[in-house]
Amino acid sequence: MANINPARRAEIGREKRARTRAELVAAANSLFAKQAVESVTVDDVVREAGVAKGTFYVHFDGLDALTAAVAEELVLSFDEMLQADRLSLADPALRIAFGCSSFIDKALNDPRWASLVARMAAASPKGGELLRGRIFEDLQKFSQSLPGSGASAELNLEIVVGIMLQLMRALGERRLPSLDRDAAISAILRSIGLNAREAKSVLGRLSTSADGAMADGARPRKPQRQGAARSGA
Amino acid sequence: MANINPARRAEIGREKRARTRAELVAAANSLFAKQAVESVTVDDVVREAGVAKGTFYVHFDGLDALTAAVAEELVLSFDEMLQADRLSLADPALRIAFGCSSFIDKALNDPRWASLVARMAAASPKGGELLRGRIFEDLQKFSQSLPGSGASAELNLEIVVGIMLQLMRALGERRLPSLDRDAAISAILRSIGLNAREAKSVLGRLSTSADGAMADGARPRKPQRQGAARSGA
DNA sequence: CGTCATATTGACCGTACCGTCCAGACGCGG
DNA sequence: CCGCGTCTGGACGGTACGGTCAATATGACG
Structure with missing residues (x-):
């Protein structure tokens, strides 16, 4: 006492x-x-x-510890936001499309966030390792599902990450003010081995399943953008 | 006096x-x-x-001036090396493939150079403007030649640059030690709208025209790599 | 060999930053 | 009310860096 x-x-x-x-x-x-x-x-x-x-x-302990903390928070918060929906998708291509789509959406709604992501990726590469791992998993499954025409998962990983980071930079610097999200995702899917038809199919499935996921309330912000009207696609 | x-x-x-x-x-x-x-x-x-x-x-005047000078030298020397051969190619897709191929070849032969390019692109974006312009020209011509299925030249530019820069980073950090050059270029071509067949065709034309250009003596280093044996492609 | 324009030198100064430290504020239990 | 522990503030020393400048070296020319 x-x-x-x-x-x-x-x-x-x-x-x-x-x-x-x-x-x-x-x-x-x-x-x-x-x-x-x-x-x-x-x-x-x-x-x-x-x-x-x-x-x-x-x-x-110093600035490095702070940057690491910022990177960790950034990565964890985004990963947490995605994981639930991601795990509900079986098709690896669809998973990748979903992840990229979420990334791009958030960047379009918040260019400051895009700029931050781009800078942090360059300054503290260690932080992004988790997200790289997620994409790599999906790419490996994807490569296996493909007969053998695609490139290695390692190469595809760098390609996907490279495109996403460059888009973050461009959005953060207010270049590409009217980015066509679907066109970007289609380009990513085609670069890893899908043909135009397959990419379009994935995009179609993405918009339906994404709408469903959004309705779950996982995303407090209203996810609609001006381009969302094209429900027919 | x-x-x-x-x-x-x-x-x-x-x-x-x-x-x-x-x-x-x-x-x-x-x-x-x-x-x-x-x-x-x-x-x-x-x-x-x-x-x-x-x-x-x-x-x-200071470190910035030095950095700018390094960037300028880097860009000009590479651009000069490429322009002669590039101008001899009419097909914009082939031009892009040729430029990317040269970039990747040099990076494979000299990872320090790749690392330098990646860092300079991040540190002094102004310097790379010239090369961005070159790619953009080709992409615009390419978009016109395509009926209308491809994305905008602006988006394609970011995609191509994003992939190349990420490859430079990966090569500079000795990841991807055995990068398949053709697979990388094929991915780039597919991402901007070519299908697998067309990409393969461009790669075939590239290897012949590149061999011709190499024989001109523009490239003192022996350009053959282990993957070059696939002359049948 | 002396002259002169130019290039080079390195000691020097001001500053901006990092990381520390101790005096004091705050909030809790008693 | 007091005692106690933790958090806070901003002044302080040490240092590494950017930038300057008077002195010196170089080397072509007559």
Whole structure:
């Protein structure tokens, strides 16, 4: 009794601590979307977050730890958002199309996010390993399902990632302001070995299953875009 | 009295000046291939080049000017190497395939170069504008030649550039040690709208015309790779 | 060999940044 | 009300970097 529960003590601070940490991560998010990751300083971050410098070093060992945290949050939040729907799709090509589609949609709705993703991928390649792994899984299954005309899954992985990252860069820099999402996904599918007909078929299945998934409430934001009217496709 | 020809004086220094400048650019090349462009300092460069710090500022206004010079040299030397052969090709798809093929060949023979290209493209996007323009020209002609099934030239440009840059990164980091060049080019061609048959046809025409161009002596390095044996394709 | 234009040198300074530290605020249990 | 632990603030030292400048080396010319 005399001894106050030390675990209780620790838990008390946890909330405030977590909030401050989240503020630092949010500030870094904001700065990384604006300027080169390497050019962001600790002073920049603490000024943006509205906390003192000492506080920063209570939460992180240095800028590298912060960037890693930002990358992890970025990847995990996106992966979590996708995994549920992704696992419900059996066709590997459809899975890939779905993942790319979600990526592009989010980037179209939020160019700052696209810019952030592009910069983080370049600055901390380690972070994207998880998503690379997801795509690689699907590509391997896809390669097996194909007779033998396609390239290796390793090459296809670099191709898909390369296209997606370049699209993120372009969207983040406000090039391609009116990107045709379906055309982009079709190009990705064709590059890994589908023909035009098959790609179109996947796109068709994607729009129906995606609408279903959206209706589940997994996506709070309204997912419709101006191009969504083409329900006939 | 007899004023010595000032133009002569200027010309005298030109040679030494040019050599020192070239040494600085070469040192930067070497460093940029090894580490992040942003992390290279003036002291690093002058140490690598074996000149004094003051000398650096005689030749360049700062690191940005050096980077720009490196990028310009990189782009111009590659563009010059390609333009002659490129202009002899009428088919835009073949032109694109030829350009990509040359890029990949050089990267396979010199991963340091690939790494340098990838880093420079990220660090000084301005420099690559010329090559982007070349590809864009070909893609526009290509889009016109196609009935209307393909995507916009703008989107195709980002796709092609995205794939090439990712391949440069992968090659520079020694991933994909045994990259199948033909498979990569086929993927690029399919992504912009060719079907598998057409892509194969372009690859066939590419290997013949490329062999011809190689024999001209434009490429001192032996261009054969282990995959080149498939002359039957 | 002396002259002169030019190239080169490296010590030097100001600054921006990193990482630390200690004094004080805050929130809780007693 | 006090005691205790954690979090916070911003001043401080150390340092690495960018950029300058007066002194010196080079080498062609007469």
